[in-house]
Amino acid sequence: MNFRIPFHRVNWVNTSFLFVITTLGVIAAPIFLYLHDLNWIMWSMFAFYMIATGLSITLGYHRLFSHLSFKAKWPVRLGTLIFGACAFENSVLHWASDHRRHHKHTDHDEDPYDITKGFFWAHIGWILFKLDAEQPMDNVKDLRRDSLVRFQDKFYVLIAFVAGLIFPAVVGYFAMGGMVGALAGFLVVGALRVVLVQQSTFFINSLCHCVGNQPYSTRCSARDSWIMALVTYGEGYHNYHHEFQHDYRNGVKPWNFDPTKWSIMLLHKLGLVSDLRRVATSKIVAAEMKEAQRKAEVRLAELAAQDGTLCEHAVAKVNELIEKLKENINEFETSFSESLESSRETLKRWRRETRALMSGLGELRLRSA
Ligand SMILES: [Zn+2]
Ligand SMILES: [Zn+2]
Secondary structure (H helix, E strand, C coil): CCCCCCHHHECHHHHHHHHHHHHHHHHHHHHHHHHCCCCHHHHHHHHHHHHHHHHHHHHHHHHHHHCCCCEECHHHHHHHHHHHHCCCCCCHHHHHHHHHHHHHCCCCCCCCCCHHHCHHHHHHHHHHECCCCCCCCCCCHHHHCCHHHHHHHHCHHHHHHHHHHHHHHHHHHHHHHHHHHHHHHHHHHHHHHHHHHHHHHHHHHCHHHCCCECCCCCCCCCCECHHHHHHCCCCCEHHHHHHCCCCCCCCCCCCCCCHHHHHHHHHHHCCCEECCCCCCHHHHHHHHHHHHHHHHHHHHHHHHCCCCEECHHHHHHHHHHHHHHHHHHHHHHHHHHCCCCCCHHHHHHHHHHHHHHHHHHHCCCEECC
């Protein structure tokens, strides 16, 4: 095996920090938990930090600052900037700049976490190794106008260490008693929580581009997976997100597990956020219909090119459903150009016929000649 590490490109600051924090979180914290019991105050603080830090990345860094999918009052911006820093994923300016480039150049060389360079690169490799040239931060000029964002960028390291590691240790010292309590705060609420939240974010860049299905588009590698949604605070519906990146929802269906979306809805009810951006349901269903039609046509062509005969009845059924979908797409485009809302019944029919086409595809079997 020819595997050489390009040492001249290693980002030693990032690599050393990630190595130390991951070792503390994965090895030292479990040993500590085996030897010592944590009291309810410490477990509550751990749960609070897991939720606050994780949501600050998904709701704050991602949907608010990177995609501007809603507007937020200063307490929400300040809170997500402070707890977002506690995840040790850089300042929001750098994070959003990388993320906007990811969306603009998905699966291409300029994509910072380009999955075509392999799972390891997309997951963590891009953080460990320096790019040949430092990328310009010219895509976050809008964010620089926010004084809170500028403040966080300037004091990011200080905020991250004080709020993310030192403060939990100080609380532990008083809440659990002495140095054992301080160590509990530092190792469990600090290091272990940082590792869990970081891995959750890293999975979005790696596994969410490999695992799951693509109901909205196959233009890029992004995929939808409810399993990934469970470990990424709802960001696992990544195929939808790449197709409609400005929507404040990732799990767009009411039953999709998307705690980030629910938190935004709650903050909206409390009057702390406004101007939630949503893609019209007809547009979403139209994307699903176009993708189903494309998949059906590709499958039919594949089977036609192979030796053997297809069940004529199944082919006729699939062709009939493709024609129906084409009519529906035309219907959508006419109503969209005339700015008309499609009725609930129409949307239901479109969805029903899309589902029928997808299950009809499963019935297409090749019989040997
Ligand atoms: Zn992505
Ligand atoms: Zn995004």
